[in-house]
Amino acid sequence: EAGVVQSPRYKIIEKKQPVAFWCNPISGHNTLYWYLQNLGQGPELLIRYENEEAVDDSQLPKDRFSAERLKGVDSTLKIQPAELGDSAVYLCASSPSYGQGAYNEQFFGPGTRLTVL
Amino acid sequence: AQSVAQPEDQVNVAEGNPLTVKCTYSVSGNPYLFWYVQYPNRGLQFLLKYITGDNLVKGSYGFEAEFNKSQTSFHLKKPSALVSDSALYFCAVRDGNTDKLIFGTGTRLQVFP
Numbered sequence: 001e002a003g004v005v006q007s008p009r010y011k012i013i014e015k016k017q018p019v020a021f022w023c024n025p026i027s028g029h030n031t032l033y034w035y036l037q038n039l040g041q042g043p044e045l046l047i048r049y050e051n052e053e054a055v056d057d058s059q060l061p062k063d064r065f066s067a068e069r070l071k072g073v074d075s076t077l078k079i080q081p082a083e084l085g086d087s088a089v090y091l092c093a094s095s096p097s098y099g100q101g102a103y104n105e106q107f108f109g110p111g112t113r114l115t116v117l
Numbered sequence: 118a119q120s121v122a123q124p125e126d127q128v129n130v131a132e133g134n135p136l137t138v139k140c141t142y143s144v145s146g147n148p149y150l151f152w153y154v155q156y157p158n159r160g161l162q163f164l165l166k167y168i169t170g171d172n173l174v175k176g177s178y179g180f181e182a183e184f185n186k187s188q189t190s191f192h193l194k195k196p197s198a199l200v201s202d203s204a205l206y207f208c209a210v211r212d213g214n215t216d217k218l219i220f221g222t223g224t225r226l227q228v229f230p
Contacts, residue, residue: 006160042207042220042222043207048217091161106163107163108161109160110158110159110160111160
Protein backbone atom coordinates (compact mmCIF):
# COMPACT_ATOMS: atom_id res chain seq x y z
CA GLU A 1 0.00 0.00 0.00
CA ALA A 2 1.42 3.37 -0.99
CA GLY A 3 1.85 5.83 1.82
CA VAL A 4 1.11 9.52 2.03
CA VAL A 5 3.02 11.38 -0.67
CA GLN A 6 4.23 14.92 -0.28
CA SER A 7 6.11 17.24 -2.58
CA PRO A 8 8.43 18.95 -2.67
CA ARG A 9 10.56 17.43 0.07
CA TYR A 10 12.59 20.58 0.47
CA LYS A 11 11.93 24.18 -0.46
CA ILE A 12 14.07 27.28 -0.02
CA ILE A 13 12.54 30.65 -0.76
CA GLU A 14 13.10 34.28 0.09
CA LYS A 15 10.74 36.04 2.43
CA LYS A 16 7.65 37.58 0.89
CA GLN A 17 7.61 34.93 -1.85
CA PRO A 18 4.69 32.51 -2.21
CA VAL A 19 5.09 28.76 -1.70
CA ALA A 20 2.82 25.74 -2.11
CA PHE A 21 2.95 22.21 -0.78
CA TRP A 22 1.14 19.24 -2.24
CA CYS A 23 -0.17 16.11 -0.54
CA ASN A 24 -1.66 12.89 -1.86
CA PRO A 25 -3.21 10.83 0.94
CA ILE A 26 -3.54 7.08 1.17
CA SER A 27 -6.22 5.82 -1.19
CA GLY A 28 -9.60 5.62 0.50
CA HIS A 29 -8.70 7.88 3.40
CA ASN A 30 -11.36 10.54 3.71
CA THR A 31 -9.66 12.55 6.43
CA LEU A 32 -6.64 14.68 5.63
CA TYR A 33 -4.54 16.77 8.01
CA TRP A 34 -1.88 19.42 7.61
CA TYR A 35 0.52 19.87 10.51
CA LEU A 36 3.32 22.30 11.24
CA GLN A 37 6.38 20.96 13.02
CA ASN A 38 8.94 23.42 14.34
CA LEU A 39 12.42 22.24 15.23
CA GLY A 40 12.43 20.39 18.52
CA GLN A 41 8.65 20.42 18.82
CA GLY A 42 5.79 18.07 18.20
CA PRO A 43 3.49 18.58 15.22
CA GLU A 44 0.68 21.10 15.57
CA LEU A 45 -2.51 20.81 13.57
CA LEU A 46 -3.15 23.52 10.99
CA ILE A 47 -6.24 22.17 9.27
CA ARG A 48 -8.32 19.01 9.01
CA TYR A 49 -10.46 17.98 6.05
CA GLU A 50 -13.30 15.52 5.91
CA ASN A 51 -13.50 14.79 2.20
CA GLU A 52 -13.43 18.26 0.63
CA GLU A 53 -14.74 20.11 3.69
CA ALA A 54 -12.38 21.88 6.07
CA VAL A 55 -13.89 20.91 9.43
CA ASP A 56 -11.19 22.38 11.66
CA ASP A 57 -9.09 25.31 10.48
CA SER A 58 -8.97 27.16 13.78
CA GLN A 59 -5.15 27.03 13.93
CA LEU A 60 -4.56 28.12 10.34
CA PRO A 61 -3.22 31.70 10.08
CA LYS A 62 -5.70 32.79 7.48
CA ASP A 63 -4.04 36.07 6.66
CA ARG A 64 -1.26 34.28 4.81
CA PHE A 65 -2.09 30.57 4.77
CA SER A 66 -4.69 28.86 2.63
CA ALA A 67 -5.51 25.28 1.81
CA GLU A 68 -7.76 23.40 -0.53
CA ARG A 69 -8.88 19.85 -1.22
CA LEU A 70 -11.09 20.33 -4.22
CA LYS A 71 -12.02 16.76 -5.12
CA GLY A 72 -11.65 15.28 -1.68
CA VAL A 73 -8.37 13.58 -2.52
CA ASP A 74 -5.20 15.65 -3.07
CA SER A 75 -4.62 18.78 -1.07
CA THR A 76 -2.52 21.91 -1.43
CA LEU A 77 -1.30 24.17 1.36
CA LYS A 78 -0.17 27.65 0.34
CA ILE A 79 1.67 30.46 2.10
CA GLN A 80 1.61 33.93 0.62
CA PRO A 81 3.69 35.83 1.48
CA ALA A 82 6.14 33.68 3.41
CA GLU A 83 7.84 35.07 6.50
CA LEU A 84 11.07 34.06 8.19
CA GLY A 85 9.12 32.43 11.02
CA ASP A 86 7.42 30.07 8.61
CA SER A 87 10.59 28.00 8.32
CA ALA A 88 9.53 24.56 9.56
CA VAL A 89 8.48 21.12 8.39
CA TYR A 90 4.98 20.85 6.99
CA LEU A 91 3.49 17.40 7.46
CA CYS A 92 0.48 15.90 5.77
CA ALA A 93 -1.37 12.97 7.29
CA SER A 94 -4.45 10.94 6.44
CA SER A 95 -6.73 8.49 8.19
CA PRO A 96 -9.84 6.48 7.37
CA SER A 97 -13.29 8.01 7.76
CA TYR A 98 -13.30 10.24 10.78
CA GLY A 99 -16.80 9.72 12.00
CA GLN A 100 -16.49 5.96 12.14
CA GLY A 101 -13.49 4.94 14.13
CA ALA A 102 -12.48 8.35 15.28
CA TYR A 103 -9.60 6.72 17.08
CA ASN A 104 -7.90 5.50 13.97
CA GLU A 105 -4.25 6.30 13.83
CA GLN A 106 -3.03 8.90 11.37
CA PHE A 107 -0.56 8.05 8.64
CA PHE A 108 2.04 10.72 7.99
CA GLY A 109 3.93 11.69 4.89
CA PRO A 110 7.66 12.53 4.95
CA GLY A 111 6.99 16.25 5.15
CA THR A 112 8.22 19.33 3.31
CA ARG A 113 11.07 21.18 4.95
CA LEU A 114 10.64 24.90 4.23
CA THR A 115 13.46 27.38 4.67
CA VAL A 116 12.62 31.06 4.34
CA LEU A 117 15.64 33.33 3.84
CA ALA B 118 -7.28 21.67 27.99
CA GLN B 119 -5.80 18.36 26.96
CA SER B 120 -2.05 18.00 27.06
CA VAL B 121 0.78 15.54 27.19
CA ALA B 122 4.17 15.94 28.79
CA GLN B 123 7.36 14.15 27.89
CA PRO B 124 9.68 15.07 30.73
CA GLU B 125 12.89 13.80 29.14
CA ASP B 126 14.42 15.48 26.11
CA GLN B 127 16.75 12.53 25.61
CA VAL B 128 17.04 8.98 26.85
CA ASN B 129 20.27 7.03 26.49
CA VAL B 130 20.36 3.25 26.78
CA ALA B 131 22.78 0.50 25.90
CA GLU B 132 21.81 -2.00 23.25
CA GLY B 133 20.15 -5.05 24.80
CA ASN B 134 18.96 -3.17 27.87
CA PRO B 135 15.31 -2.36 28.53
CA LEU B 136 14.14 1.12 27.64
CA THR B 137 11.40 3.40 28.91
CA VAL B 138 10.25 6.66 27.37
CA LYS B 139 7.96 8.56 29.70
CA CYS B 140 4.68 10.31 28.95
CA THR B 141 2.08 11.82 31.24
CA TYR B 142 -1.23 13.23 30.13
CA SER B 143 -3.96 15.57 31.23
CA VAL B 144 -7.43 15.08 29.80
CA SER B 145 -11.04 15.63 30.67
CA GLY B 146 -12.97 12.51 29.90
CA ASN B 147 -11.58 9.27 28.54
CA PRO B 148 -7.98 9.38 27.38
CA TYR B 149 -7.12 8.19 23.88
CA LEU B 150 -3.35 7.94 23.73
CA PHE B 151 -0.88 7.30 20.95
CA TRP B 152 2.85 6.81 20.42
CA TYR B 153 4.61 7.75 17.20
CA VAL B 154 8.26 7.46 16.14
CA GLN B 155 10.09 9.79 13.76
CA TYR B 156 13.28 8.80 11.99
CA PRO B 157 15.50 11.48 10.41
CA ASN B 158 13.97 13.13 7.36
CA ARG B 159 10.90 10.95 7.58
CA GLY B 160 7.34 11.42 8.71
CA LEU B 161 5.90 10.10 11.92
CA GLN B 162 5.15 6.39 12.09
CA PHE B 163 2.42 4.98 14.29
CA LEU B 164 3.61 2.61 17.02
CA LEU B 165 0.60 1.90 19.21
CA LYS B 166 -2.51 3.33 20.80
CA TYR B 167 -4.63 2.98 23.90
CA ILE B 168 -8.36 3.42 23.49
CA THR B 169 -9.86 1.10 26.09
CA GLY B 170 -9.33 -2.35 27.57
CA ASP B 171 -6.06 -3.94 28.64
CA ASN B 172 -3.67 -1.47 30.23
CA LEU B 173 -0.70 -3.06 28.48
CA VAL B 174 -0.76 -2.24 24.79
CA LYS B 175 1.52 -4.00 22.33
CA GLY B 176 2.63 -2.28 19.16
CA SER B 177 5.06 -2.33 16.28
CA TYR B 178 8.75 -3.26 16.41
CA GLY B 179 8.44 -4.93 19.82
CA PHE B 180 7.31 -1.79 21.62
CA GLU B 181 4.63 -1.76 24.26
CA ALA B 182 3.09 0.86 26.50
CA GLU B 183 1.48 0.73 29.89
CA PHE B 184 -1.56 2.86 30.59
CA ASN B 185 -1.77 3.90 34.24
CA LYS B 186 -4.90 5.85 35.07
CA SER B 187 -3.99 6.67 38.65
CA GLN B 188 -0.63 8.13 37.60
CA THR B 189 -2.00 9.56 34.33
CA SER B 190 0.91 8.00 32.50
CA PHE B 191 1.41 6.13 29.27
CA HIS B 192 5.08 5.14 29.22
CA LEU B 193 6.60 3.46 26.18
CA LYS B 194 8.71 0.40 26.84
CA LYS B 195 10.78 -2.22 25.10
CA PRO B 196 12.44 -5.19 26.83
CA SER B 197 15.63 -5.11 24.75
CA ALA B 198 16.74 -2.00 22.87
CA LEU B 199 18.29 -2.05 19.41
CA VAL B 200 20.61 0.54 17.89
CA SER B 201 18.03 0.91 15.13
CA ASP B 202 15.48 2.10 17.71
CA SER B 203 17.38 5.39 17.93
CA ALA B 204 14.88 8.04 16.85
CA LEU B 205 12.53 10.74 18.09
CA TYR B 206 9.46 9.50 19.94
CA PHE B 207 6.24 11.43 20.36
CA CYS B 208 3.38 10.78 22.72
CA ALA B 209 -0.02 12.19 21.73
CA VAL B 210 -3.51 12.46 23.16
CA ARG B 211 -6.73 12.94 21.27
CA ASP B 212 -8.61 16.00 22.47
CA GLY B 213 -12.14 14.84 23.22
CA ASN B 214 -13.58 18.29 22.57
CA THR B 215 -11.96 19.07 19.24
CA ASP B 216 -10.89 15.55 18.24
CA LYS B 217 -7.44 16.78 17.27
CA LEU B 218 -4.20 15.04 18.24
CA ILE B 219 -2.13 16.96 20.77
CA PHE B 220 1.54 15.96 20.60
CA GLY B 221 4.22 16.16 23.24
CA THR B 222 7.55 17.81 22.58
CA GLY B 223 9.24 14.52 21.82
CA THR B 224 11.99 12.44 23.40
CA ARG B 225 15.12 11.53 21.54
CA LEU B 226 16.13 7.95 22.17
CA GLN B 227 19.77 7.10 21.67
CA VAL B 228 20.74 3.43 21.83
CA PHE B 229 24.48 2.82 22.08
CA PRO B 230 26.17 -0.35 20.82
